[in-house]
Amino acid sequence: MKKKTVSAIGLSIQIVLLLLLLAYGLTGYGITEFRTVQSMTFGLITKPVAFEIHNNLIIPFLLVLLLHIFFKPLSRLFFKEKNTP
Numbered sequence: 885m886k887k888k889t890v891s892a893i894g895l896s897i898q899i900v901l902l903l904l905l906l907a908y909g910l911t912g913y914g915i916t917e918f919r920t921v922q923s924m925t926f927g928l929i930t931k932p933v934a935f936e937i938h939n940n941l942i943i944p945f946l947l948v949l950l951l952h953i954f955f956k957p958l959s960r961l962f963f964k965e966k967n968t969p
């Protein structure tokens with residue numbers, strides 16, 4: 885696999901992780917400050933919805949976090965082309 889493709893995968897993982905972190909923050913805030921978040925999201929994220937999302941984010945978050953942490957060593961191991969800049 886080309887170095888460019890490996891970097892693009894790495895960047896995609898970082899973006900997904902960032903979105904998951906933001907979702908964690910927003911839904912956490914949506915549990916404690918539900919009136920604010922509900923009006924901010926035009927009634928989309930109500931308290932029960934925020935609670936449901938917040939509680940179910942742990943597995944995807946940990947999977948993407950592990951992928952993010954181990955992506956560099958794993959890509960060196962599996963992709964033939966050297967990833968040195």
Ligand code: HEM
Pocket residue numbers: 894898899901902905949952953954955956957
């Ligand atoms: C809970 C959150 C996070 C933890 C615990 C974490 C942890 C780490 C660790 C351990 C590394 C070193 C991996 C390696 O070089 O082998 C790393 C690298 C990096 N992380 Fe994170 N990270 C987190 C979130 C993020 C987010 C949200 C972004 C970007 C939006 C990000 C961007 C980067 C970048 C650019 C590198 C360098 C990758 C490279 O050298 O190719 N990280 N992170």
